[in-house]
Amino acid sequence: MREVYFYGTCLVDLFFPDAGMAGIQLLREAGVKVIFPDGQTCCGQPAFNCGYWEEARDVARAQVALFPRDLPVILPSGSCAGMMKNHYPELFHGQPDEAEVRAFSGRVYELTQFLVDVLQVQLKDLGEPVKVTWHSSCHAVRDLGLKGQPQALLGQLAQVELAPLAREHECCGFGGTFSVRQPEISGAMSCDKAADAEATGASVLLSTDGGCLLNVNGTLEAKRSPLRVQHIAEFLWERTHAR
Amino acid sequence: MHAEREILFRESAAAALLDPQLRANFRRAMDGLISKRQAQFPDPRDLQELRDLSTAIRSRSLLRLPELLEQLEASCTKNGIQVHWAETCEQANELILGLLQARGAKTLVKGKSMVSEEMHLNAFLEANGVEAIESDLGEYIIQLDGETPSHIIMPAIHKNKDQIARQFSQKIKDAKYTEDVDELTAMARKVLRQKFLEADAGLSGVNFAVAETGTLCLVENEGNGRMSTHVPPLHIAVMGLEKVVADLESVAPLYAILTRSATGQAVSTYFNLITGPRGADEKDGPREVHLVILDNGRSRIYADPELRATLRCIRCGACMNHCPVYTRVGGHAYEAVYPGPIGKILTPQMEGVGVRHDLVHGSSLCGACGEVCPVEIPIPEILVRLRREATHSDPGSQVAGKGTGRLASEDWTWRLWAAVLKRPALYRLATWFATRLGGALPAGVPLLREWTRTRTQPVPARRSLSERMRAEGGSHD
Amino acid sequence: MTDARTAILGRLRAGGGEGPLPPLDTAVMERRQWPPAERVARLRRGMEAVHTEFLDATPADWPAVVRAFCDREALPNLMFGPASEAGAALAAAWPAGGTQLLPYDRPVEAFKEELFTTVAAGFTGTVGGVAETGGLLLMPGPAEPRLLSLVPPIHLALLRASTLQDSLWHAVKALGWGRSLPPNALLISGPSKTADIEQTLAYGVHGPKRLIVVLVHDLA
Structure with a gap:
């Protein structure tokens, strides 16, 4: 069975948990085992964007550590996925753990990206117009x-x-x-x-x-x-x- | 040109937002420019290839900058164009005044030049007894009102025709009130042609300077650039030192992408190549051509490999046309010569990130600017870099004012933020409180107070996703 | 300002522009090509879109076409460069009476005011045209002064269809502009225009109000 990690993101965690649950259910329904590691907080983007890269790195490092296996990491957010995929390598440039972080970044997907590009899901509409x-x-x-x-x-x-x-x-x-x-x-x-x-x-x-x-x-x-x-x-x- | 005091973008932007006329003028103009540009690039592959080529040309120019500037100087000199160098705006102004005074010149007609705006040349010349007349229609309109450009390509874009009609009827001799654009244009034509005829000297900017041939390229639609550079006996061109390109072959792609990005035109009315003063047998053209090459902080920007990309800019203005912030506040709110996204990265580098720290935070980092930039300047990334420079003092950095631009609470806020978010237990505690009490926070607390100016208070869910997944158990690794 | 020069170049050299030069892939420029007949149509479309007017002519009758235009418009005069090939041909074929041909044969200082106020139209040749976007290529000089195509309210330009280039990119190569240039060379795509008032196009702001291309159909 295909396995993936799910990264909730802080905003979904706090304000849109139903969206997070729905994302996990959609993946499960497509036959994927979803692993939701405990201890997730934030991707670090707010500090990164404000120029506080040491702080952003501390937080980012704690997230990367939660996803050690070589599995896709799925996020219900394009912004956080962009941060983890494209800006982590920049943030960790020259750091001792750069290689590890780059490998992690390579595994990051936004949810709809994964549903369409990788799982090629077919949905059946049951709702009203x-x-x-x-x-x-x-x-x-x-x-x-x-x-x-x-x-x-x-x-x-x-x-x-x-x-x-x-x-x-x-x-x-x-x-x-x-x-x-x-x-x-x-x-x-x-x-x-x-x-x-x-x-x-x-x-x-x-x-x-x-x-x-x-x-x-x-x-x-x-x-x-x-x-x-x-x-x-x-x-x-x-x-x-x-x- | 370092600013002395802290300039808060938030304050001037907030004031601009209260002007519905200004917002309507900009919205209409920017929507029009966006769709005109789009129509010029029907094929995304062509666009990307042209951007890649243009980026490569500009990057190559910068990599070879000192060598190309020397070659430009040699070529120009050979062609009879006299080359001058200025480290600062003050030097450039003095230089130009000296050239004018030595020839007894009292009036100067100007083609559009943003570098001359950077130098505040007009005010300097006026103070020294030389009348400087802006001849680009937009520049002329704002000069009548003592204003500065609100856009680098369309300087009077903040005004509508009613405002211009009123202004012309009051400030141009014998002018009647009309809102007819053709009639308004004809009035300006009449005044300015007399100025071209009589002017002792002309001044222009430079879009591209060609090192190999010693050619100054000018892009324009109105013909005022040609008038300013061909009619008076003396032509002075001013350029930022980054404007040089290796050869004329390199100019063709840049020109192709410049006009399309700027105003959605496949070609401008005039593309004028000036390679020398009036030749021996020529019957017109200036007797003398001078080129002033200005640094004004550019060599410092150049020294930083990441920030150097700022100097690739070909001044098309597409970044401002597509900027959701610029569209709403207009160019004057930036209180800078270069407004919009390019101004947000250029101004702090020229004037200091400390005094301009609020400007580098005046962006949602939406990326629209970087997406349309014809030479792929990573404006959002550079903004983030400058935010870092403003709050940190990296010993290797040459950025002006580094480490002097932060909010009082900023350092400890981020420290606290990181301390909580790198410790899941603390985060769990914080979210527990937020989910239970979040809705009960008084709206007056900082941040929430700003948020709720135009929005309702966000209410956290009763149980966080993590909490629900913990309760579910099963899927944890 | 030798010291400013030294200081600036010193700083730039210290700032270091090291690293390999990125390659230039010019395919996007190269592939903008059209067969000769289509070039003419493209140029015309592009220029007409910005209010350029066209007069069709043959290699033999173009002076008469110019004359007919002047008669139709009742132009009092037309200024030209007598030493240029096109100018000489025009003068040779110009009937007496009607529109007066004014030679631009002396330094502008001698008649600047007259040029600005009484000359009705200027006539020039071209060294080519640009099909991609529309546009005329001019090389003003001793035989055809710079202001002929700028100051009079009407600019008449002679363009031979056989001289059209695909694009400015191709023209720079074909005309050898990349190696050496006269003091002035330029591209003109239409009459002078502005959109500085409310993005509304207005023609004839500083330069010519009308651009008339006398298009000589000389393609085999």
């Missing part, structure tokens, strides 16, 4: 290089209509510490994103990333919008299982 829209997280697309895997999965769902989001590739304004260091600009970006999302007429905005979801959700709630947000893993699980 629904119109959704897609927010492509900047890091998932530009940093990790996600190329349409989420859309491919949504495309398998017969009753799901994907409404195009204007300026789909524009940042939602989250940006980690940016959201609190530059709250005015971040807020302006978030409000625009929320307005573009509402204009699609969709009832749900989906994304791969907890940061974007937390941000857009908070903004939509503040303006009492009926539009809700959901992590794609949770949405896929719900659509493929009658409640």
